[in-house]
Amino acid sequence: MGEKVEELEYQSGFGNHFSSEAIAGALPHGQNSPLVCPYGLYAEQISGTSFTSPRKLNQRSWLYRIKPSVTHEPFKPRVPAHEKLVSEFDGSNSRTNPTQLRWRPVDIPDSPTDFVDGLFTICGAGSSFLRHGFAIHMYAANKGMEDCALCNADGDFLLVPQSGRLWIETECGRLLVSPGEIAVIPQGFRFSIGLPDGKSRGYVAEVFGTHFQLPDLGPIGANGLAAARDFLAPTAWFEDGLRPSYTIIQKFGGELFTAKQDFSPFNVVAWHGNYVPYKYGLQKFCPYNTVLIDHGDPSINTVLTAPTDKPGVALLDFVIFPPRWLVAEHTFRPPYYHRNCMSEFMGLIYGSYEAKVGGFVPGGASLHNCMTPHGPDTTTYEATIARANEMVPSKITDTMAFMFESSLIPRVCNWALESPVLDHDYYQCWIGLKSHFSRLGIDDEVTDDGVHKQGKAL
Template sequence: MALSYLSGFGNEFQTEALPGALPVGQNSPQRCPYGLYAEQLSGTAFTAPRADNARSWLYRIRPSVKHQGRFSRIDLPLWRSAPTPMVEGLALGPLRWGPPPMPSEALTFVTGMRTITTAGDARVQSGMAAHLYFVTQSMAQDYFYNADGELLVVPQQGSLRFATELGVLEVAPGDICVLPRGMKFRVELIDKSARGYVCENYGAAFNLPDLGPIGANGLANARDFQTPAAAFEDRAEEARLTVKWGGAFHACDIGQSPLDVVAWHGNYAPYKYDLKRFSPVNAVLFDHPDPSIFTVLTAPSDTPGTANVDFAIFPERWMVAEGTFRPPWYHMNVMSEFMGLIYGIYDAKPDGFQPGGMSLHNAMLPHGPDQAAFDQASREALQPMKQSGTLAFMFETRFPQQVTDFAAKLETLDKDYVDCWSGLEKLFDGTP
């Protein structure tokens, strides 16, 4: 599988599967090489500022208008879009789920999507949804694209192959991949089954956060993000295309694979990233810094400094701060936090938070370390130590997250989660 590296978000790059397939110096010549069709896929308005403009030119065997038929509505009731009303009878407060079991029925990446929370409104391109995916069957002559938002895929168990219009990406636990809005793709199993998390971002596309006083280096580096090399399918066969549009699903029969792009250039493309390449920044003397230093990708909102969605990770790292409570402190803030654990132990919840599980701490609701984490962190000798064998992540959004019926009825919902703080006793004794 050929991959090319981004030289930085927003920069132009190009690839061709056949020599000379990519026109030189002209995007839409009168006649394209090899009898291909020129087509532009735009992720932003045509008149967006140059620094923000996202588009790619595709040179394909058939134009996309040939990859659609007469659509019919189909029902995928467990994949929901915002706005979703709050579940009646579900008490307000912190929520935690253990890892749901892998279903036994045949499920593809699309039919196995299960929405846990939604936030904002997909119809006005604002907010997000947090999903789990379960895959027990590859998509064969079955293709999909999402017109509502881009998909950030976080594998937790099992590897997947994403065959997209612009090439192939393979991802495993510890990787992420992002599939842009409007990009057609098919998902195949590499292992027997797979599960993981998805952030469906309705708003502005994910990008690298500004580094500010950190300087030029650190966190996620643009050079480590990979895009696929061009790879095309010239297959005339009965197939089906499913589209998510306006929160609803539509399907049509087509007569060929839509993954027929022979060459492309631009800056609107799927990409993958190995989270082990993230370069953490941390305190080297005292105090616990804000968790924003662990941001991998951010999708901005119209409020400067307040994201539509942030994607942050809590990876292996050295902790050396002196005289400091090292786990996340107790807090409540304007952002709502959906958290998952890919592997290992999360230091603020060493017992109840399991790989494949998740938690939700909504906007302006307090949360923090459980009693065991507080007791240990308050008393342990503060020698330099490495937080090893762990990888947790967070989808954080400015919008309150509404829990779906599916999530509220999951058998792995921890109905006693709030009790993890019940043993925190008054320690105040009036002396310094």
Template sequence: MTADTYTYQEGFGNHFTSEAIKDSLPKGQNTPQNCPFNLYAEQLSGSAFSAPRTHNQRSWLYRIRPSVVHSPFEPAKTSQDLVSKFDDNCIVTPTQIRWSPFDLPSNKEQVNFVQGIKTLAGAGDPACRSGLAVHIYTANTDMNKSAFYNSDGDYLIVPQKGALDITTEFGPMLVSPNEICVIQRGIRFSVDLPEKEARGYILEVYNGHFELPDLGPIGSNGLANPRDFQTPTATFKEESNVAWEIVSKFNGRLFKAQQNHTPFDVVAWHGNYAPYKYNLAKFCVINSVSFDHIDPSIFTVLTAKSDSAHYPVADFVIFPPRWAVTENTFRPPYFHRNCMSEFMGLIAGDYDGKSDGFLPGGGSLHSIMTPHGPDANVFKMASKSELKPLLMGKNTQSFMFETYYMLSITPWGIKTCGKVQEDYWKVWSTLENTFSPPVEK
């Protein structure tokens, strides 16, 4: 399929209406005694029924068979390094950590999207609806007649290598590198690989949902525009007597069930609880046009709020191509210690805060109150460079998962993956004492 094959509806958080067959949505009510074309009505709730209207998320699906038609779930036999509870088996360290690009599966093994998810770090417990997890995915084969849904939280998926052809109950989405998608809790989906291999990052939040950040003094424009988010339109399949496997992630464990029909048989749907995608190239960058380096919060694409107004569960932040024009200013990221944990990944190109070692497909973690900043080479060059207008980050895209949780690292992330750069700390080791106080006369 080409990109032109996919159809979307524009807007973030809208109440959408979508029909693959005209008049397949009931008129005037959600659950008539008999739905059009003898479809089944099924509600998918993303919030408590009694949640305030502004936060109430749900959709109605009108499908050929209800999703309840499947065999009992059984534990999946897997050696997968998938972690949702971060206990004493994980590693706790304040040390700065950087990973080289994570390996793609070898040609000797067939690994689909779900099988290729490995947990890198996280905090909390999905059973208590508190916390988040950072995952890496690598894959080299399609999810043939297999669908997946996550009972634990919402997935924000960031492709780094290879497009993802995602079929969801709401319709298909093609998500390429430099795009992201969000697939919320409970939504069934399947992933094919048009380019035969893929690698990327996943941010999973256990509590709340992603939303656009408040703009405050910025005003009504800037950052990510709601109209640039795209939600799939209804596109159904009608398959009977065809074996499908349904994989569920439930309380940190994988389960499997069988059914003899496709899970993607939704003929029509309406609501505001639906997956969506966004092209990062459409982000409208806000920055200083006078002096000083502005905080990275101005690059926030999406946020998942906590119960506290002061600390988000997670922010998704990008560092896209942009003009630097500040005067008398150290332009790269400043040295800092943060009350938030910062996981960074690189989709393409180079990151302006590091001169080498931070590569596409790799990552870094700077934990709460652990000092970090530009490496020695970047600091020296930026301290002496001519401050003329400069287009920064051309053909590059880096991002950050920022959270107020203290992240633990999984055994896979610290040892098994074999990608930790043990000498990362040395990038700052040559920062010299250049202090030059005035000489008393």
């Protein structure tokens, strides 16, 4: 059975300094940590950047809560351990692989499985301890988290539900996230996920040592792509009273630890700051595209980026391929064949992807690693070429594909390479590509032994 959900109010904007109070007058005025806060609340700050980060990059929020988050028993390793969650990609749990890889959708388990137990890592690079890298996970769950909350000390989570809504309780308030929307839970926030539809499946990107932000627009100018106003932050909401036993699950270095406490962590009555969970509806994205000839780079579809210190090079970009018009003339409109210094992990939320006709389905995934060639399958290529003389404006509809793109080379987890949903025949989608090379107009010579010699153009 699904869980009942209620209408929620949100605050609009990306990177704004928000303030919200569930009880009027709960926010202190004049200073952040007065000797006695209104209503006897505790003041607590959560910092997403170093204290001395430049002002324009500094992220932190003040929370005013009934009891502080420090009030819990010592952390202990979670039993049983989660053996398919990784934040250290050192080769002991994962392997390099340049082959084009594709996975079919995983089945949602029959046995009771919440978001934490249904989360598993596909690939990643770097180290959460070294504060540089990323991990890509998927999840499949059939029940909400009960009397427990997850806190990711390793990095930000970007959640992309593909099937089934997510009811996310956070310390700043609640988010209802449907397929076609995304949510970001910044590093360190405690959150719990319920499943209003009873089951859910989707994708998760995690970044270490940095945070997601809106990409610079460059020559595009002031408008386009994802607008700051369309990102929604929660409003303050809190739970009061004691709980017989509440569990905090801490993700730390890819391992899970648990601590017991006697109250809900969602006891924040008021808060203010610019370090908050948020959500975004992908249908609000304003795509840009070529309007005469040739094919735009996928970077023009970037929703969020987690940058590195090198300008223009991303630790991880979140890129979407939404419904849009195709109008380029004398142009091969599907994605062209290419090799890329970036590594590309793709998923499909709904519909079909324009470059893959059959094998890439909603809930599935593919990985084309650094400099591994890829592009449209044989069927797509042949169908496109056959319509070369009928090139008219056309619209891609009813689709939402996405890509996690990184400058790092991910290792693939052992279980992902050994998974029963790994498509071992993926390479076959290109094997049928044939030569269309024509020597018409060339003065050729064929020797007696059948060897072709190219002559001069007539």
